[in-house]
Amino acid sequence: MNTISDTAKASSSDDTAGASKSAGGRHSLLLIESDQPCREQVQKALTKLGYTVTLVDNGVEAIGCFDPAGHDLVVTDLHLPDMGGLEVLRKVKAMCEETPVVVLASNSEVSDVVQALRLGASDYLLKPVADEDVITHAITRVTEAQDLARENRAYREQLEARNQELHEHIELLQRDHEAGRQLQQHLLPRSPYHYPAGIEAAYRLQPSLYLSGDFIDYGLFGERFVGFYLVDVSGHGVSSALVTALIKHSIMHLLRERPLFSQLNTIDKDLTDILEMINAELIGTSLDKHASMFVGVVDSRARQLHYAVAGQVPMPALVTSEGAHWLTGKGRPLGLFHRGGWEVRHCTLPSSWRLVTCSDGVLELLDGDLLQKEAQLLQMIDRSRGDLDSLCAALKVDTAESFPDDITILTLRQDLAAD
Structure with a gap:
């Protein structure tokens, strides 16, 4: 060799x-x-x-x-x-x-x-x-x-290594998202929940992703006032979910500073204070996020609804023995303008009523333009008599595998013997 x-x-x-x-x-x-x-x-x-x-x-x-x-x-x-x-x-x-x-x-x-x-x-x-x-x-x-x-x-080999890293990263994100989802679910109230004077609050919330940009909450203030809100933050996923947590935290902080909804003559101011506070929070954080919101208080003793809307689409619907109709109101979305033009409106409630509020993701489940979708939704609310389970079944909220947007439906109801 x-x-x-x-x-x-x-x-x-x-x-x-x-x-x-x-x-x-x-x-x-x-x-x-x-x-x-x-x-x-x-x-x-x-x-x-x-x-x-x-x-x-x-x-x-x-x-x-x-x-x-x-x-x-x-x-x-x-x-x-x-x-x-x-x-x-x-x-x-x-x-x-x-x-x-x-x-x-x-x-x-x-x-x-x-x-x-x-x-x-x-x-x-x-x-x-x-x-x-x-x-x-x-x-x-x-x-x-x-x-x-x-x-x-x-x-x-590099691609396989990067795919493995990506797979591990995705698994980590999924675990983080699942943890965030559980935390967000923990922040939500129990459903249904029964208050004095026969008032019941319930909701259905279906996120389009792991986390939701929609959020609701309700609670009893004193012996006669039931306060509630539905907020829909723009966008999807983690950033929008974090804003919902910020909103809940801000409201809880305001509650610690002073008693909300404790006196009839301060309810209207309390409602606008909440909207102004959240609006200032969103503008001040520079997160490029805005939100629509419906916030209200039911006075069970006087049988009156006090409420305000901020860019809410569709409007809340009230169902009585005469049928379902949209509530009226106006106000700009939160986080876009320093002055939103929000106003508090009042509605006298009969002995038996249902209040139905939906986030705009519900409209994505319907066909047609905005007016046609709103008309279809009002018909469904009327046919269901404002019952949450019946409305969700009509909209197929519980059976659909995925949603183009977060879906939230909040209902309040009261049934009293006629005077």
């Missing part, structure tokens, strides 16, 4: 220069050839390409000295004195499938060349080789293909 090392020299041939560049960092090649003239010709061309050539003249010695980590390429004659070149090819491929093999064959061994290609040979050269350019072209093709395969393998 002889080892010959040579440094590639500049060549006037563009192909040789290109092949040297393609060979790049490869420095070791195993050449198996017993025919001396052919061996010298191939060896000379390979050393010009920048390879260190390990030269052997039989198959047994070649298999013994082949190093998958050390030999970047194998060139073997198909006709060797001790074993067939096809057997050498099989053994090399068995030891390292990725090592490219180029076979040398005479014109009479064309069938063996076909078999060699089937066994995984990368290319072939027919002897006698016309000149070094033929060798250069063949090795260039093989090394370029090897480069491409190596790059593709590296890209694939």
Whole structure:
């Protein structure tokens, strides 16, 4: 066995220069050839390409000295004195499938060349080789293909690693979102909830994503006032859900500062104070978020509804024995203008009534333009008599797999014996 090392020299041939560049960092090649003239010709061309050539003249010695980590390429004659070149090819491929093999064959061994290609040979050269350019072209093709395969393998490994990182990141986000969803659910009130004087509050909230930009709350103040609100924050997902938490926190903070809805003569001011506070919060945070809101108080003793709206679409509906109708009111959304023009309105309630408030996501479940959708929704509210379960069934809120927007329906009801 002889080892010959040579440094590639500049060549006037563009192909040789290109092949040297393609060979790049490869420095070791195993050449198996017993025919001396052919061996010298191939060896000379390979050393010009920048390879260190390990030269052997039989198959047994070649298999013994082949190093998958050390030999970047194998060139073997198909006709060797001790074993067939096809057997050498099989053994090399068995030891390292990725090592490219180029076979040398005479014109009479064309069938063996076909078999060699089937066994995984990368290319072939027919002897006698016309000149070094033929060798250069063949090795260039093989090394370029090897480069491409190596790059593709590296890209694939990088892609798999990044996909794994992405998968882990998505799992982490899903766990975080699920934790956030559970926290948001924990902040919501119980449904249904029964208050004195036969007032019941209930809701259905279906987020379009893990977290909802819709939020509702209600509570008893003193012995006669039931306060409530529905807020719909623009956008979806985490940022909108965080704003709903901010709104609840702000209202709770205001409750700690002073008693809300404790006196009949301050209810209207309390309602507008809530809207002004949330409006200032949204503008001050610079989160580029706005919200619509319906906030109200039921005076169970006087049977009167005090309420205000801020950009609410659709308007709340009141259902009585005479049917369902939209409440009136006006006011700009929160978080867009320093002055929203909000006003508190009053409505006398009969002995039996239902109040239905929906976020605008409900309209996405209906067909037509806005006026047609509102008309359909009012008909559904009327047919359901303001019953939450019946309305949700009509809108298919509980059976749909996904929603284009957050869906929230808040209902309040009271049934008293007629005077």
